[in-house]
Amino acid sequence: xxxxxxxxxTRPRRRLIASRLVPYLLLQALIVIVTIxxxxxxxxxxxxxxxxxxxxxxxxxxxxxVTLPHFTSSRYSLxxxxxxxxxxxFRSGDAASGWSVYLPRFSNAVxxxxxxxxxxxxxxxxxxxxxxxxxxQIAVIPASLLREGANEITVRLFVWGPLKGxxxxxxxGPDAALRPAYETRTLLFVTLPVVFSAWQAILxxxxxxxxxxRRHESVYxxxxxxxxxxxxxxxxxxxxPPATVSHLAAVLLASAPIESALIVAFGALFFGWxxxxxGTLLFVPGLAVFVIGLIGGPPLPRILFLMLGxxxxxxxxxxxxxxxxxAVVRRQDAAxxxxxxxxxxxxxxxxxDMLTVLEIVNNDRIFVSRLSYSxxxxxxxxxxxxxxxxxxxxxxxxxxxxxxxxxxxxxxLKASFAREEERARAAALANERTRxxxxxxxxxxxxxxSIVALSERGSAGATxxxxxxxxxxxxxxxxxxxxxxxxxxxxxxxxxxERATAQLRPHDITLDWRVATPQGLPLHPELRPWxxxxxxxxxxxxxxxxxxxxxxxxxxxxIDTFDAGQGPYGVISVTDDGSGFALAGNGEAAGxxxxxxGLRNMKSRAARCGAVLDLASDASGTRVRLKLPxxxxxxxxxxx
Amino acid sequence: xxxxxETGEAITILLVEDDAxxxxxxxxxxxxxxxxxxxxxxxxEARQALSAGAPRVLLTDLRLPDGxxxxxxxxxxxxxxxxxxxxxxxxxxxxxxxxxxxxGATGYLLKDAFPTDIATTVRDLVAGHSxxxxxxxxxxxxxxxxxxxxxxxxxxxxxxxxxxxxPREIDILWGIAKGFSYAExxxxxxxxxxxxxxxxxxxxxxxxxxxxxxxxxxxxQQGLIKL
Numbered sequence: 001x002x003x004x005x006x007x008x009x010t011r012p013r014r015r016l017i018a019s020r021l022v023p024y025l026l027l028q029a030l031i032v033i034v035t036i037x038x039x040x041x042x043x044x045x046x047x048x049x050x051x052x053x054x055x056x057x058x059x060x061x062x063x064x065x066v067t068l069p070h071f072t073s074s075r076y077s078l079x080x081x082x083x084x085x086x087x088x089x090f091r092s093g094d095a096a097s098g099w100s101v102y103l104p105r106f107s108n109a110v111x112x113x114x115x116x117x118x119x120x121x122x123x124x125x126x127x128x129x130x131x132x133x134x135x136x137q138i139a140v141i142p143a144s145l146l147r148e149g150a151n152e153i154t155v156r157l158f159v160w161g162p163l164k165g166x167x168x169x170x171x172x173g174p175d176a177a178l179r180p181a182y183e184t185r186t187l188l189f190v191t192l193p194v195v196f197s198a199w200q201a202i203l204x205x206x207x208x209x210x211x212x213x214r215r216h217e218s219v220y221x222x223x224x225x226x227x228x229x230x231x232x233x234x235x236x237x238x239x240x241p242p243a244t245v246s247h248l249a250a251v252l253l254a255s256a257p258i259e260s261a262l263i264v265a266f267g268a269l270f271f272g273w274x275x276x277x278x279g280t281l282l283f284v285p286g287l288a289v290f291v292i293g294l295i296g297g298p299p300l301p302r303i304l305f306l307m308l309g310x311x312x313x314x315x316x317x318x319x320x321x322x323x324x325x326x327a328v329v330r331r332q333d334a335a336x337x338x339x340x341x342x343x344x345x346x347x348x349x350x351x352x353d354m355l356t357v358l359e360i361v362n363n364d365r366i367f368v369s370r371l372s373y374s375x376x377x378x379x380x381x382x383x384x385x386x387x388x389x390x391x392x393x394x395x396x397x398x399x400x401x402x403x404x405x406x407x408x409x410x411x412x413l414k415a416s417f418a419r420e421e422e423r424a425r426a427a428a429l430a431n432e433r434t435r436x437x438x439x440x441x442x443x444x445x446x447x448x449x450s451i452v453a454l455s456e457r458g459s460a461g462a463t464x465x466x467x468x469x470x471x472x473x474x475x476x477x478x479x480x481x482x483x484x485x486x487x488x489x490x491x492x493x494x495x496x497x498e499r500a501t502a503q504l505r506p507h508d509i510t511l512d513w514r515v516a517t518p519q520g521l522p523l524h525p526e527l528r529p530w531x532x533x534x535x536x537x538x539x540x541x542x543x544x545x546x547x548x549x550x551x552x553x554x555x556x557x558x559i560d561t562f563d564a565g566q567g568p569y570g571v572i573s574v575t576d577d578g579s580g581f582a583l584a585g586n587g588e589a590a591g592x593x594x595x596x597x598g599l600r601n602m603k604s605r606a607a608r609c610g611a612v613l614d615l616a617s618d619a620s621g622t623r624v625r626l627k628l629p630x631x632x633x634x635x636x637x638x639x640x
Numbered sequence: 641x642x643x644x645x646e647t648g649e650a651i652t653i654l655l656v657e658d659d660a661x662x663x664x665x666x667x668x669x670x671x672x673x674x675x676x677x678x679x680x681x682x683x684x685e686a687r688q689a690l691s692a693g694a695p696r697v698l699l700t701d702l703r704l705p706d707g708x709x710x711x712x713x714x715x716x717x718x719x720x721x722x723x724x725x726x727x728x729x730x731x732x733x734x735x736x737x738x739x740x741x742x743x744g745a746t747g748y749l750l751k752d753a754f755p756t757d758i759a760t761t762v763r764d765l766v767a768g769h770s771x772x773x774x775x776x777x778x779x780x781x782x783x784x785x786x787x788x789x790x791x792x793x794x795x796x797x798x799x800x801x802x803x804x805x806x807p808r809e810i811d812i813l814w815g816i817a818k819g820f821s822y823a824e825x826x827x828x829x830x831x832x833x834x835x836x837x838x839x840x841x842x843x844x845x846x847x848x849x850x851x852x853x854x855x856x857x858x859x860x861q862q863g864l865i866k867l
Binding site for chain 1: 730731732733734752753754756757773774775777778779782785816817818819820821824828
């Protein structure tokens with residue numbers, strides 16, 4: 001079952017590959033045909049009226065009649081070059097303009113003489129020495145040389161192997177008739193490559209800068225290197241064989257295979273592949289040609305180039321075609337498609353050149369690979385620059401999006417923060433409400449109920465007055481305790497002192513107030529209103545007990561601060577000179593139930609805010625000692 | 641026994657309170673102490689009573705049927721600057737008391753205070769002793785702390801400008817807020833006990849919001865406005 005599941009996707013995938021590859025290959029075939037036709041059609045035409053093709057050639061001491069175009073055998077020596085002798089007819093009536101001799105194609109160099117006088121030596125023209133550039137030559141024949149009727153023209157064809165020598169038809173005629181054909185060829189095979197090379201040089205600089213700024217994008221570096229090599233190859237003057245040992249020759253010869261290997265590397269990197277280690281082998285032929293060119297004598301590198309370099313170029317182009325084909329199948333994007341088509345064109349041109357070299361196709365020995373390769377590089381470079389600009393645009397829009405996103409996130413955060421704050425506020429309010437309710441219930445509520453009860457019973461005015469006063473006092477306490485006192489309990493005790501004094505005044509009881517330290521109690525930033533209310537109620541209870549049950553005449557409140565090494569803590573003592581009350585063994589008052597309940601209340605209140613209540617009572621008075629905690633608890637320690 | 645002022649005449653008090661039982665209670669306590677008490681239950685009645693002459697003391701509730709006691713206090717301060725003014729309050733909460741102080745009142749009287757305390761408070765007031773309660777002192781000193789922190793949000797509660805208070809006055813307020821007696825404060829601060837009430841009187845005057853004309857005068861004095 002799992003096997004089926006595993007195999008199932010492969011068939012659709014294969015189908016998908018086929019459905020993508022077949023149209024692509026068909027398109028490439030079409031491009032091949034179009035390219036071949038294009039090369040045929042765009043073959044520059046020559047003025048056939050002035051063709052001189054019947055020559056007698058002397059080669060290796062042998063003289064025989066030949067018809068141009070003519071191939072000679074390959075040779076490595078400049079001594080005794082093939083020598084062509086022919087005749088042409090000059091009619092002075094045509095000599096409105098000067099006469100010229102025009103050689104559309106030859107390899108490798110020619111020396112042309114008319115009537116025994118040399119009028120042209122192509123070896124002095126750097127461009128003409130490039131066998132890959134199809135450079136034409138034209139020379140004006142000085143009028144004094146020309147004789148009415150038959151004239152002799154001789155051509156020495158210098159050949160430096162390994163390719164065979166080649167001499168295309170020679171044209172002799174009025175300059176005006178020959179020059180347009182010459183100009184067309186110059187434009188196509190001299191000027192255009194120079195333009196491409198200049199363009200390539202500019203792109204090389206741009207790509208090199210991109211690579212320098214973005215080292216991780218090695219694809220730019222690879223392409224820049226390829227272009228620099230191409231430019232060097234295009235502009236360096238080619239060595240002409242008497243200047244035999246030239247290191248430059250090695251560089252120029254090695255450039256083509258190295259460039260093509262670089263292009264393969266570029267393709268792999270561009271389509272996001274990892275450059276395999278064995279891929280370096282592609283550079284070996286080029287480097288071999290280079291090294292041997294540096295060491296060896298003149299013929300060897302050229303032979304090596306023919307044997308190694310050119311097949312390498314072909315192999316690289318083939319690899320590149322494969323890479324792009326895979327990329328097309330996988331990516332189906334414009335870039336891979338365009339590069340694929342370009343590679344096919346170059347590959348076609350290379351094959352055409354091969355056929356020409358091997359004389360399978362007679363093409364007047366016009367080489368087109370270098371030209372098409374330059375054009376392809378320029379196209380790729382332009383494409384890369386375009387891609388770079390597009391990436392910049394993407395970065396811009398990404399930055400814009402990022403700004404928007406950040407703003408949105410900020411908004412959301414703000415909103416959630418506000419929500420959270422709102423929730424916290426609501427929670428705080430609810431807590432406060434609970435506390436207030438409890439506090440009012442503890443004091444005011446009960447007191448009001450007792451007022452109601454007393455009034456209903458028709459009780460005496462004084463009891464009701466006391467209950468109402470107690471209710472008012474409690475209300476003030478609750479309000480007072482809500483005030484922010486900044487953790488200073490003394491501020492709450494100050495108000496309490498006032499209220500207690502007013503309460504005691506009608507009973508003629510003195511309230512002694514003694515604060516041991518000038519600043520009073522230590523500060524407690526954690527002090528909350530409900531702590532304050534408990535402490536104040538404890539003190540109230542102590543004072544009430546002293547007044548109501550102990551008949552005290554004097555009450556003293558002492559506020560002390562101690563420090564046992566673990567931070568300061570306060571102690572509030574309420575002492576009276578009343579009759580006191582007997583304490584049972586469990587620490588609770590044995591006397592009246594109300595006092596007992598009062599004491600229990602005081603203890604539980606103290607426990608809630610982490611304080612310790614200490615009671616001592618005898619006939620000479622009562623002492624309530626409230627030891628405050630070093631730190632007030634955050635929540636009720638005892639629920640009650 | 642009749643309470644008499646420096647001139648020997650009976651001290652007159654105008655009592656403005658709309659709740660009749662409370663009014664009777666206070667009136668009884670003050671009359672028993674020998675003061676001459678006139679009472680009014682509305683702002684209109686109070687103004688009518690003022691037309692007969694200025695009382696020595698004005699005791700007024702803040703919430704009145706036809707307006708707010710603050711208006712009456714303000715009028716009083718402008719027309720009769722020598723009259724001592726006190727607010728009658730049920731709870732003595734700073735919300736009502738501070739707003740009265742800023743228009744010129746001096747302290748407050750609790751509605752349920754014992755009769756003797758009522759009489760004592762008024763006597764002290766007439767004698768030039770301005771009482772200040774611990775909770776009001778606390779509110780003022782907490783506000784001076786808030787002003788020092790320069791928080792962007794205005795503090796809760798009634799508006800109060802504490803900028804004019806001197807450090808010494810603030811120290812005295814701290815003492816009162818923490819429940820110390822005048823004597824204790826004086827000894828802590830190295831003052832004579834007799835000077836403390838004077839300081840408190842100054843505090844009251846400094847907390848009073850000046851009228852517009854006074855503000856202009858002060859601005860001219862300080863060179864802020866050039867005439």
